[in-house]
Amino acid sequence: MPLTDKQRERYARHLALQEIGEHGQEKLLQAKVLVIGAGGLGSPVAFYLAAAGIGTIGLMDGDKVDLSNLQRQILHTTDSIGQEKVASAEKRLHNLDPDIQLTLYPFRLTAENAPEILVNYDFVIDATDNFDSKFLIARACHNAAKPYSHAGIREFHGQTMTVHPGKTACYQCVFHEEGVPNPATPKGPLGALPGLIGTIQATEAIKHILSIGTPLVNRLLTCDALSMTIRKVSIQPDPSCPICGASQPE
Numbered sequence: 001m002p003l004t005d006k007q008r009e010r011y012a013r014h015l016a017l018q019e020i021g022e023h024g025q026e027k028l029l030q031a032k033v034l035v036i037g038a039g040g041l042g043s044p045v046a047f048y049l050a051a052a053g054i055g056t057i058g059l060m061d062g063d064k065v066d067l068s069n070l071q072r073q074i075l076h077t078t079d080s081i082g083q084e085k086v087a088s089a090e091k092r093l094h095n096l097d098p099d100i101q102l103t104l105y106p107f108r109l110t111a112e113n114a115p116e117i118l119v120n121y122d123f124v125i126d127a128t129d130n131f132d133s134k135f136l137i138a139r140a141c142h143n144a145a146k147p148y149s150h151a152g153i154r155e156f157h158g159q160t161m162t163v164h165p166g167k168t169a170c171y172q173c174v175f176h177e178e179g180v181p182n183p184a185t186p187k188g189p190l191g192a193l194p195g196l197i198g199t200i201q202a203t204e205a206i207k208h209i210l211s212i213g214t215p216l217v218n219r220l221l222t223c224d225a226l227s228m229t230i231r232k233v234s235i236q237p238d239p240s241c242p243i244c245g246a247s248q249p250e
Helices: 005-010 021-030 042-052 067-071 085-096 114-118 131-144 193-210
Strands: 032-036 056-060 101-105 123-126 148-154 157-163 219-224 229-234
Touching: 005 021, 021 193, 032 042, 042 056, 042 085, 042 193, 056 085, 085 101, 114 131, 123 131, 123 193, 131 148, 148 193, 157 193, 193 219
Parallel strands: 032 056, 032 123, 056 101, 123 148
Antiparallel strands: 148 157, 157 219, 219 229
């Protein structure tokens, strides 16, 4: 569908980019991205996807807003305390752009509900804060053949990578489930850190939808905010990976 005059004004800076233009912006408006987690990472991801004109954004989170969230979770405000995070996020994102479509999932992803939810989306953002959810997302996205962006943050350190199931190294290839430590008391993170990592995730989703640039696949980007050191570590698919090993091309 052609852009309206209002949309041409809103997305004027995108239209000026040769890699996007009007056709690319139309693709963004037709795209559907699922953001799993509406907290530290999910906040900048959702804001920038909405600002970019992603037509449909799914927001999944089973938690409510707590005062301690506000140091880093910029989707929410003091007035949001006690509200479901997805409801708080819906209000903020519609204030940014009333025309975007938001689908709310005020619960957690499970092995049972994942197939019927993921089938509706073009790209998935892992913005969760625990290992169990991350391995679940890796399995679910592999089974549904949905590309996804992983990210994790702790203290002053962040990491992110993009996965194309069946074609690139997956989360399990890098982080082996049997070596995951037991949950501990949260340490940090620095409030600005998820903004740094989350915007990279949003960028990866936009690049994928537009088929532009080089995706962050088979590479793990790590960031040490204290020294502001950013590295990209090459990784390879693990032939013995219990999630993707059997599907890797020979």
